Amino acid sequence: MSSPFGQTSHWLAVARAVESDRADALFIDPYAKVLAGSTKDELHQFFHEHARPGAEFMFLSAVSIRTKYYDNELLNAMHDGVRQFVILGAGMDTRAFRLPFRSDCTVWELDLPEVFDEKEPKLKELAGHAFCKRRVVPVDLREDWTDTLCRAGFDSSRSAVFIAEGFLVYLSETDVDQLMRRLATVSTADTRLFFDVLSTEVLEFARMQQLRDLLDSVGVPWKFTTRNPEAFFERYGWTAHVTIPGDPEAHFNRWPFPHLSRSVPGIPRIYLCVATPAV
Numbered sequence: 001m002s003s004p005f006g007q008t009s010h011w012l013a014v015a016r017a018v019e020s021d022r023a024d025a026l027f028i029d030p031y032a033k034v035l036a037g038s039t040k041d042e043l044h045q046f047f048h049e050h051a052r053p054g055a056e057f058m059f060l061s062a063v064s065i066r067t068k069y070y071d072n073e074l075l076n077a078m079h080d081g082v083r084q085f086v087i088l089g090a091g092m093d094t095r096a097f098r099l100p101f102r103s104d105c106t107v108w109e110l111d112l113p114e115v116f117d118e119k120e121p122k123l124k125e126l127a128g129h130a131f132c133k134r135r136v137v138p139v140d141l142r143e144d145w146t147d148t149l150c151r152a153g154f155d156s157s158r159s160a161v162f163i164a165e166g167f168l169v170y171l172s173e174t175d176v177d178q179l180m181r182r183l184a185t186v187s188t189a190d191t192r193l194f195f196d197v198l199s200t201e202v203l204e205f206a207r208m209q210q211l212r213d214l215l216d217s218v219g220v221p222w223k224f225t226t227r228n229p230e231a232f233f234e235r236y237g238w239t240a241h242v243t244i245p246g247d248p249e250a251h252f253n254r255w256p257f258p259h260l261s262r263s264v265p266g267i268p269r270i271y272l273c274v275a276t277p278a279v
Contacts, residue, residue, distance in 0.1 A: 007218050009091025009115065010036055012166060015063035026068040026252055028098065034122055035092040059211075061256055062270055063166075065245045068252055069272050070163060070194050071099060077161045077192055078105060084160035086110065086149065088141055088179075089167035092119060094128070101132035108154055110145060113138035141167075142175045146186050159190035169198045169222050176224050180236040193238060193275040200225040202268040229271040238275040245270055 013036035016029040074085065074095065083105045087093055090109035101107065107130070109116075116136050135152045139145040150156060162183060168176055183193070202208050203225055215221050226232045233240035243250045246259040250272055260267055 008166065008170070008215075008220055009089075009093075009111075012063060013092040015060050016067060018060055019064040019067070026064050026254065027071055029094055031094045031097060031123065031126055031128060032092070034126055035094070035119065057256065061254060062245055065250055065252060065254055066165060066196055066270065066272060069243065069250045070165060071095070073192075073194055073274055074099060074161060074163065078102060082159050082161055082190075082192070084108075084154060084158055086154065086160060086162045088162060088164040091115060093165075094123075096130040096132055096134040097123075097128045099131065101130075103132060105132040106135060106153065107132055108135045108137055108149060108152060110137045110139050110141060110149065112140060141179065142171065144182060146182050149186065154186065156186040157188065159188055159192075160186075161192045161194060162187075163194040165194075165196055168195060168224050170220050171224050173224055184236065187277065189277050191277060193233075193240075193273070195273050195275065197229050197232065197271045197273060198222065198225045199267075199269040199271065200227045201266060205266075205268045208268055226271075229273050233273065233275045234278065237278050239278045240273045240275040243272040243274075245272070 013029075013032045016027075017032035017036050019025050020028045020030070020032055077085075078101060083102070085095075085101075085105065086108045087095070088110050090111045092115075093109065095101075096107040096109070116138050120136065137145070137149055137152050139148050146156075154160070168179075171179065203212070203222060212222060229242050230240050244262065245251070246255040246257065251259075262269070
């Protein structure tokens with residue numbers, strides 16, 4: 001895949017494939033292994049040769065917990081009556097195929113055209129069958145994507161969930177600002193955002209340097225982070241509930257490290273955010 005952003009989607013597919021092979025898997029993604037391609041061996045080799053001991057395990061654990069956490073939130077939203085789900089930076093995500101969405105739900109997947117040029121033939125080869133209506137929307141999310149989404153059938157007057165996993169960190173602050181402002185134009189009072197955000201400490205923590213170097217080398221450096229996710233969402237008119245892996249609602253008997261509260265300074269964190277419009 002020519003896009004460096006596509007490369008990161010392969011890494012996440014690797015993590016989902018590894019999780020799916022576990023006897024105690026938090027979820028099963030039967031498509032992940034094929035969508036990951038040969039990336040599994042390449043990623044393992046990198047962690048083995050360049051990263052500190054435990055880095056690969058931490059990466060896999062964090063992705064599995066994040067995936068399961070948002071799986072639960074998506075299904076909760078469906079049970080609450082939401083029928084529109086928009087995946088921003090969809091990459092190799094297969095939720096339309098593996099989650100038991102109702103048949104009257106629609107999942108829109110937004111990503112670069114070259115991502116779908118690779119993904120769609122593989123899904124066809126695998127005879128993937130979506131539980132819901134699925135719409136592929138090739139766009140560059142750094143540009144205005146809202147009209148394209150609406151032309152693909154999205155109804156901006158109805159409630160929806162927008163989810164972006166492992167995505168905001170690759171955008172500049174300007175791109176994130178524009179994304180959030182565009183979201184406001186297609187959101188209602190019942191819209192929910194499921195966005196993970198990295199803490200600024202990930203750019204300052206020495207043990208993260210090898211991973212940052214890898215990302216730099218393939219053209220997708222980490223850019224956007226925040227020290228205060230609640231304040232970030234509040235700036236755009238949203239109220240965020242923030243969870244970190246290891247919290248009771250994002251543990252799943254899988255988080256392998258001591259739980260450190262957010263009051264402990266200097267720790268790199270993944271913020272799992274569920275945001276709704278501020279009242």
